[in-house]
Amino acid sequence: MSFEIWEKLHIRISAAQNDASIHAIVITHGTDTLEETAYFLHRTLVCIKPVILTGAMRPADDEDSDGPQNMAFALKQTEQLGAGVWVAFA
Numbered sequence: 001m002s003f004e005i006w007e008k009l010h011i012r013i014s015a016a017q018n019d020a021s022i023h024a025i026v027i028t029h030g031t032d033t034l035e036e037t038a039y040f041l042h043r044t045l046v047c048i049k050p051v052i053l054t055g056a057m058r059p060a061d062d063e064d065s066d067g068p069q070n071m072a073f074a075l076k077q078t079e080q081l082g083a084g085v086w087v088a089f090a
Contacts (some may be wrong), residue, residue, distance in 0.1 A: 001033040006040050013041065017048055024050045024078035031055045034087065042085040050081040054088050
């Protein structure tokens, strides 16, 4: 992860925050720096919708991959959580 990517992410999320057809933003992210990205977004965004980051501890090709379950959980949280930056894992 780099500051340049954070800047691009910030711009895209800000645009989505202002799009009336979008009610929440879910971002898949690697787990090594997910909390750093969440903190950056928390400190720099003006959120009027939920921004939810999720990831997986086990790779997609693992028999017990947790990615699909975590994504489903994050998507479900779009109806539960208010405005702000959130991290969601099942």
